[in-house]
Amino acid sequence: MIIHRVIRKVQRFQGWFGGGAALCIIAGLYIGLIGSPPDYYQGEVVRIMYVHVPLAHTSLFAYIVLSIGSMWYLWKRDPIVDNMCHAVAAIGAIFTTLALATGMIWGKPTWNTWWTWDARLTSYTIMLMILIGYLMLRTFIDDSEKEARYAAVLAILGLVDLPIIHFSVEWWRTLHQPQSISMRGVSISSGILIPLMCMSIGMSLLFSYMLMVRTQLLYLDRLLHAKKGRLMSQFHMSKTDP
Amino acid sequence: MGSKNKKIGIIVSLALVGGALAYLALGNFGENLVYFFTPSEVKAFDSGYYQKKVRVGGMVVEGSMEAYADRLGMTFELTDGEATIPVTFEGIPPDLFKEGQGAVVEGFWTGQHKFQSNLIMAKHSEDYMPIELKRAGVELPRKDFMKSLIQ
Amino acid sequence: MTSLYLRWGGMLIVAIVLTGLTYSHYQQHLATLSPSQAKAQGLNQEVRVLGMVRGGTLEGNVEGGDATFALVEKDSTISVRYHGPPPDNLRELKTLVLIGKWNASDNIFEARDIGLVTNYGFVVGAYLIGLIPLAIFLFAMSRRVGLLYEEIKTSKLYQEE
Structure with a gap:
């Protein structure tokens, strides 16, 4: 199948993703913490953006990967794609949680509140709930084929939240500021944009690398269990069948 | 894990996702769409709102802020371009609170054309640049907050 | 492995x-002193002082970059004369960082620039x-x-x- 060929091709470059992520993030950290100017209005606190925004946009990207993978699984029923979905959900949940945490830390010195239920924060929390529900569902269903199928449907249903998260700051009154990069143009000057881009690229690469590692982990786990199960039954057969 | 526990687990996880999706689809999310009222809406409040804690958002009017000399606190005006309301606040305003910038205040509309606030949240815009550029008069594209209030 | x-x-x-x-x-470029420390620090040394502009004390041509005010931090207060580029963040009840020198003869802090709280x-x-x-x-x-x-x-x- 084509997907296996693609996976094998990409897997060969796994180290490049990891190394690239490390380089971009280290460069981003250096520029972001030391080499970039403070913002005219927020001062030094703007540096939190270089970790918050990349985490947040990567988590949205993770959900897009999850829903595309789920559709692919429902169509082709390929177990490796299901492993990938399971992996991306866990990674997405971590990125979402960390984006929320860093956002709260950014909110206190700028907005003067750790948390508020505006449309952006609410819809984003709903995405985290969906991901946690997805992961819980997978641990509780025994039949692996059923588990994969139900989970895929769940993930696709949750996709409605994505445009709501993205456009919430444009459609409704929120405390959260609108998109900085939008149809209006780029509202970040280059000194602040460079570390942001560095960290964004780094986080995307890190996400891809993590996804490869975790998919591999789940795949090997499944392989080991399947083999062990088969050996056990062979052993059992040889004992009972003289 | 017993099969009964598993069933409970499945129900809980489905309820979590179902609840989240229902919250999106049905009424509750609507409340957050009016996360704050505008000064025009507050002026039109009837007496039923007087004892209710509400949030009001708008632009802090240039030159309207006056800090008390004897204690920590201040008065200022909040506008959406059409209506303006006076606000009183006790305490230290947040660091990003500034005339000509957006703010969301939480408190009570007393009915005597005064808003008593006990929490100010500063709304910052989406443009970021170093102070040197700002001093040089650079303006980056950004959403017009005042325009977005009146729709 | x-x-x-x-x-x-x-x-x-x-x-x-x-x-x-x-x-x-951060230690080299962004560390700040309190108003009383700035006073004790003495002459001819540029320092960064952290404090809040006291309500009702800001006077002068603020937009033009010439102003006087009182800076408080807990119990200590100092008078400040600001002369520098038009400040974007000078207002009452605002906590900020002043960059300048202590003038002992006039008993006033001469600030040449204003920075934001580092947080x-x-x-x-x-x-x-x-x-x-x-x-x-x-x-x-x-x-x-x-x-x-x-x-x-x-x-x-x-x-x-």
Whole structure:
């Protein structure tokens, strides 16, 4: 199948993703913490953006990967794609949680509140709930084929939240500021944009690398269990069948 | 894990996702769409709102802020371009609170054309640049907050 | 597995170096004094003073960059004369950082520029909370993949069939 060929091709470059992520993030950290100017209005606190925004946009990207993978699984029923979905959900949940945490830390010195239920924060929390529900569902269903199928449907249903998260700051009154990069143009000057881009690229690469590692982990786990199960039954057969 | 526990687990996880999706689809999310009222809406409040804690958002009017000399606190005006309301606040305003910038205040509309606030949240815009550029008069594209209030 | 630990050890060293660089940068360029410390610090040395502009004291041509006001921090208060570029952030009840010298003869702090509060506790917190869990998560996964490969090799599951 084509997907296996693609996976094998990409897997060969796994180290490049990891190394690239490390380089971009280290460069981003250096520029972001030391080499970039403070913002005219927020001062030094703007540096939190270089970790918050990349985490947040990567988590949205993770959900897009999850829903595309789920559709692919429902169509082709390929177990490796299901492993990938399971992996991306866990990674997405971590990125979402960390984006929320860093956002709260950014909110206190700028907005003067750790948390508020505006449309952006609410819809984003709903995405985290969906991901946690997805992961819980997978641990509780025994039949692996059923588990994969139900989970895929769940993930696709949750996709409605994505445009709501993205456009919430444009459609409704929120405390959260609108998109900085939008149809209006780029509202970040280059000194602040460079570390942001560095960290964004780094986080995307890190996400891809993590996804490869975790998919591999789940795949090997499944392989080991399947083999062990088969050996056990062979052993059992040889004992009972003289 | 017993099969009964598993069933409970499945129900809980489905309820979590179902609840989240229902919250999106049905009424509750609507409340957050009016996360704050505008000064025009507050002026039109009837007496039923007087004892209710509400949030009001708008632009802090240039030159309207006056800090008390004897204690920590201040008065200022909040506008959406059409209506303006006076606000009183006790305490230290947040660091990003500034005339000509957006703010969301939480408190009570007393009915005597005064808003008593006990929490100010500063709304910052989406443009970021170093102070040197700002001093040089650079303006980056950004959403017009005042325009977005009146729709 | 050895290469995994080597890689992560390298990353740890880089992280420690970066932390050290950041720390010294903040100490050199962004550390602030309180008004009473600035007074004690004495003449001819430029310092950064942190405090809040007291309500009702801001006077002068603020927009033009000439103003006087009182700066408070807890119990200590100093008078300040600001002369510099048009300040974007000078207002009453605002906490800020003044850059300038203490003038003992006039008993006034002469500020030439205004900076914003550094708040670096929040910045440090956000970076630690944002990045450390990711690193731990990735390390645990990579290690588990290595262990699974070893288990598959040693248990000779593949030779059996």
